[in-house]
Amino acid sequence: TLRHMYGKASKFDEFAEAVEHLYSTANMSLLSDINHHFLTGINSLLEIDTPLSWSTDFNATGNRTERLISICKQANADVYVTGPAAKAYLEVDMFKGEGILVEWMNYDGYKEYPQLHGDFDHAVTILDLLFNTGSDAINYLKSTANVGI
Incomplete structure (x- = not known):
């Protein structure tokens, strides 16, 4: 579970309820609909208002x-x-x-942040960034907006 994997992350409590809500309301049958649900939900959490097209x-x-x-x-x-x-x-x-x-896109150059386990791993979900950096997550994303492009 998210709580098992990230419960000890320094900013887990800041986004846990909202992310758990995303999971509990993702009752769609198509993966594309679930992806849409999570993309719009995470964007909202990060206050990203860029229009999305499908x-x-x-x-x-x-x-x-x-x-x-x-x-x-x-x-x-x-x-x-x-x-x-x-x-x-x-x-x-x-x-x-x-x-x-x-x-x-090359994901290796993202700015590192404190993670729970071992050396920094670039190949993680956005949830890792949220639970480890909290509301500062958007600043990490902005600081690496053109990394690897």
């Missing part, structure tokens, strides 16, 4: 890469930022052909 908001067709390009074009985006796992399937030349730059 692929279903767009009329995208074709294979994986074509759909992403279609979404970028419909959103008037000329840069597509993605995680390193997409290197296995993304057809970067197709993006270039459409005038869209692909940038790869």
Whole structure:
């Protein structure tokens, strides 16, 4: 449970009730709906008001890469930022052909913060940041907004 893993974190009590509420109200059947629930909920906790768009908001067709390009074009985006796992399937030349730059996110350079166990681990959930830094979490995110891009 969250309490078992993070109960001793210095800022656990600051966000525990709100995060537990997110879990208890995530009674959707589709993973995409659960993701939406958590993304909007965490954004609210961090007072992030950036509008979110979903692929279903767009009329995208074709294979994986074509759909992403279609979404970028419909959103008037000329840069597509993605995680390193997409290197296995993304057809970067197709993006270039459409005038869209692909940038790869690298998570290793995030500002370190005190964690509960051992050396700093970059590959953790946003909940780790919340429970270890509390309301200062947003400042960690802002300080590393362009890390690895």
